[in-house]
Amino acid sequence: MNIRILSGTPLFQGIKEQEIEAMLQCLSAEEKEFEKDAYIYRTGDITGRLGIVMEGSVNIIKDDVWGNRKIIENIGQGQIFAETYACLKGEAMMVDVQALGPARVLFVDVKRILTTCPSACDFHARLIRSLMYVLAHKNLVLTKKMDVITPKSLRERVLVYLSQESVKQGNRTVTVPFNRQQMADYLSVDRSALSGELSRMQKEGVIAYEKNRFQIL
Template sequence: MEEYLSILRKSNLFSGVQPEEISAMLKCLSARIKHYKKDEFIIRSGDYIRSVGMVLTGTALIIQEDFWGKRTIISEAMSGALFAETYACIPSIPIEMSVISDSECDVLFMDFNRILNVCTSACTFHTRLLQNFLSSIARRNLILTKKMQHMSKKTIREKLLSYLSAESLKNNSSTFDIPFNRQQLADYLSIDRSALSNEMSKLQDEGILTYKKNRFTLKEDLHEG
């Protein structure tokens, strides 16, 4: 267990917890480590989840299989990343995705109930752990909500402006840098890259915005009507 302490210290879940406390907390959480070879099931779709998983070493894939058996990779989990934490919070609903090792993996499992039930005195950092756990779920929530707002628009133009508007507000400035290149932005908004570039050109021609590489400026006055 000790050999993984450096990984745990860097993880978001244990952020702000004193290194020497982590070992104590692992006991309190009934933490256990399992080893997987490549291409093993770590979690099977349909399972009822009571533990939160954290990848210590290696890489795991979160995948989903549709009605016709077609697999989609939802995401990748690497060192320090939690998985199945959403389902652990709702033990009555079976998980609808599978987690599979994409390489040899060491995985840490922690009882969700132990995370929830702050132990009396022993581990002083338990509240911090709970806070980190909540924070990580809330952050994902935020990311999803934001993305959804852009994606629910019908045209590329609306999606793009929705995204840029949000970035502008976040930066408190009409000029700002975005963290995506064109292909990444297109993927994020689920649109075609060339169509995105095209629309950007049009918006620039119409004086609605200007851009150069990843730096954008939105124009306040739309000269409507």
């Protein structure tokens, strides 16, 4: 297990690597590997464990009964998922979590974070504060997603999304974590319509792009 990756995650931020090793046993941490497109969680699952992506990335997906797919969020290395459901005891998941490619995930029992262990470890207060930060950050992410899918026109959705990524990556040239179908799912639009709009935007000099790399002109 790569402890260095964990030390850079929001949950373990500010905690020394040697301390993290001791914590993992107390938290019943378990690492698992997943193949490309494998489902980590499915809609309806009930879990008490949050996941930390150690390698690769995963998509949070929402499918409706007609087979339409929406990508809610992409979770990369060092990021956390399923923390809300893990905190809400008995709450069934309303989304799927799927590996975008080969991935390794560390699962942590949230109950062990919120409940003081018999050995009276002194790190619980720090972990609870960190977990609150993670939950607040996820709320911000969902707010940004609403900003993306609220505009009625496809072009506005593309520009809002690319603008967010530009601020996030600190550059007017950005690399998005999606292929064209996944980007369409994230924006809640048709793939062919998205491809057509991107082509028009490039011809008009609004953007330039090649595969998943975009430049805002």
